[in-house]
Amino acid sequence: MISMLCLMLFVPRVFSSSTQVAVIFPQDPALWMGSSLTATCTVSPERGLHANTMYWTLNGKRLPSSTYGLLSPNGLSVTLHRLNGSQQQSGDNLVCHSGDGHVLAGSCLYVGMPPEKPVNLTCWSRNTKDLSCKWTPGGRGETFIKTKYTLKYKLRWYGQERECEEYSTGQRYTCYIPRDLALFTPYEIWVEASNQLGTSTSDVITLDILDVVTTDPPDNVHVSRVGELEDQLTVRWGSPPALKDFLFQAKYQIRYRLEDSTEWKLVDDVGNQTSCRLAGLRAGTVYFVQVRCNPVGIYGSRKAGIWSDWSHPTAASTPHSEPLQSGSCDPKSGEQNSTLRRELKQFFGWVRKHACGCSGMSIKLYDQWRVWLQKSHKTRNHVDSTRR
Amino acid sequence: MSGHVKNMCPQLSISQAARTLLSLLLVAAIDSVSAGVVCRKQPCGSSLQRSLKLTKLIHKESVDLLKTYKVSQGDMSELFCQMSINNVPDPNISGLDPSERMLSIYSHCKAFLPHLKRVTEQQTDLQPPSSALLSKLSTAQNRTNGLANQINCIYQTFFPNLPIPPEPVDGPTSVPPSQNVFQQKVYGCVVLKRFKEFLSRVTRELRTLKSQVCTRRTSFADTNALF
Numbered sequence: 001m002i003s004m005l006c007l008m009l010f011v012p013r014v015f016s017s018s019t020q021v022a023v024i025f026p027q028d029p030a031l032w033m034g035s036s037l038t039a040t041c042t043v044s045p046e047r048g049l050h051a052n053t054m055y056w057t058l059n060g061k062r063l064p065s066s067t068y069g070l071l072s073p074n075g076l077s078v079t080l081h082r083l084n085g086s087q088q089q090s091g092d093n094l095v096c097h098s099g100d101g102h103v104l105a106g107s108c109l110y111v112g113m114p115p116e117k118p119v120n121l122t123c124w125s126r127n128t129k130d131l132s133c134k135w136t137p138g139g140r141g142e143t144f145i146k147t148k149y150t151l152k153y154k155l156r157w158y159g160q161e162r163e164c165e166e167y168s169t170g171q172r173y174t175c176y177i178p179r180d181l182a183l184f185t186p187y188e189i190w191v192e193a194s195n196q197l198g199t200s201t202s203d204v205i206t207l208d209i210l211d212v213v214t215t216d217p218p219d220n221v222h223v224s225r226v227g228e229l230e231d232q233l234t235v236r237w238g239s240p241p242a243l244k245d246f247l248f249q250a251k252y253q254i255r256y257r258l259e260d261s262t263e264w265k266l267v268d269d270v271g272n273q274t275s276c277r278l279a280g281l282r283a284g285t286v287y288f289v290q291v292r293c294n295p296v297g298i299y300g301s302r303k304a305g306i307w308s309d310w311s312h313p314t315a316a317s318t319p320h321s322e323p324l325q326s327g328s329c330d331p332k333s334g335e336q337n338s339t340l341r342r343e344l345k346q347f348f349g350w351v352r353k354h355a356c357g358c359s360g361m362s363i364k365l366y367d368q369w370r371v372w373l374q375k376s377h378k379t380r381n382h383v384d385s386t387r388r
Numbered sequence: 389m390s391g392h393v394k395n396m397c398p399q400l401s402i403s404q405a406a407r408t409l410l411s412l413l414l415v416a417a418i419d420s421v422s423a424g425v426v427c428r429k430q431p432c433g434s435s436l437q438r439s440l441k442l443t444k445l446i447h448k449e450s451v452d453l454l455k456t457y458k459v460s461q462g463d464m465s466e467l468f469c470q471m472s473i474n475n476v477p478d479p480n481i482s483g484l485d486p487s488e489r490m491l492s493i494y495s496h497c498k499a500f501l502p503h504l505k506r507v508t509e510q511q512t513d514l515q516p517p518s519s520a521l522l523s524k525l526s527t528a529q530n531r532t533n534g535l536a537n538q539i540n541c542i543y544q545t546f547f548p549n550l551p552i553p554p555e556p557v558d559g560p561t562s563v564p565p566s567q568n569v570f571q572q573k574v575y576g577c578v579v580l581k582r583f584k585e586f587l588s589r590v591t592r593e594l595r596t597l598k599s600q601v602c603t604r605r606t607s608f609a610d611t612n613a614l615f
Contacts, residue, residue, distance in 0.1 A: 028569040060463030088462045090514040091569055095467075103467050106570035146513075172517070
């Protein structure tokens, strides 16, 4: 065994994965920022190298000889004080060279700090089926020592501690528990952060799955005109299918904006209806509309859930003219207006036929009356752009 | 080439008769299969041209891959690439005639693959998950595997009478045993540097092979089939 080792060491300029020309100690250590390190490089005597011809580099920069120590004819040390954090996650390269510059051996230093307590741990469940959690590294964030995060959870009153297994590679600091979650009983959840220098644990949060439920955005969002009314649009949508069997008190929000604007206006008093009339709009204008859902009252829970994402924007345009009133939700009047208009048209047709002296009656007269009505309004309610 | 098999020939052993039958079947087959790769006959020039284009692409990417690798290992990593390491495939293509050289290209592609895989595994532990290096290493593996399959098919098409290239044995000696981090950095650099040099040689070789093998309307394979 020893003769084999010596044989391998005689091969010149070979740095083999199975043998080393020299040995550095410590090899790939993890160190605290600001700490000191003394490393040694020992060359096998058969190499014929003397330690006083060797030198050290750290990340390519030659270290001053004042930091060296001659341990033996074939052993050289270097002492580093007040180490800075590693420059890259793969570690800082501390390399021992022969006098002609050849690499004899190297060691990768991982200089950083133990992890700080993770913070801002929040979790949500999609349709009561799963649980996703996210958190933020504590303090100033991770140093250049790889930190492992483990999300743990257990039922508060019974059950064993379990670990989340599905960590997202796309989004850092998140984990996903896909199944087997209990309802109507609280969970305790926390995150442990660990690296080579230590471990830290977040605060424990307690939650019932039913209190953190979110759902999919409403589907089938349709936006349409309200007859010929130039300042109104009707929005209709479907309740999220995943929760339709037990979503009794969902509430919705609508937001809309002008096509060429980035400013959304929010309609917050929609309640649990699945349609709404927007009023006070600009005539002859394209609007983008989105709807979102909050699964309030799921399975009888009294707490509000978590708002879903906004639905995909749906666009519609108002007919040409000026707006009448400020925005509010009145699902019945929108439908009534189009019905009213149809009936008026029929009525005027009947009047022209059956009533003497009423040949000038028509729906156009009604429209003119409406225009006159708008102009005679002295105050207009402007839709508040910051309504929530 | 005999068009039929003689039956009940007492001079022929069973194994020899079976070999003759097998050879006939292989020659008669339009599609040939080797190591799970289904190959169809391809026009000589276009198949080599496709491989040449793929090689150029992988080579271009290998230049960027090596640069990215060096940056992510930290300063001084240039020196790592110049060190010698055992068991990493050398970049040279060997062989005297076109079939041997094509076989050498194929074997080298297959030989580099486990090393690329090992480097990817090591760097997965050393780099942040979002590191561009990891995706580039993965791409290099996929493309090299594709190139190996292409060369395999071309070889079978042009040299149908020659033995099907055997799969290289990925034994425990083909990739190094566990290494410390510094050794991993050196190893990765050596692998990627030699990989880049190999691809450069393959580019030149395929150009030469195209002119040698695909001359006018007579392919080298057809000429070989006459003997």
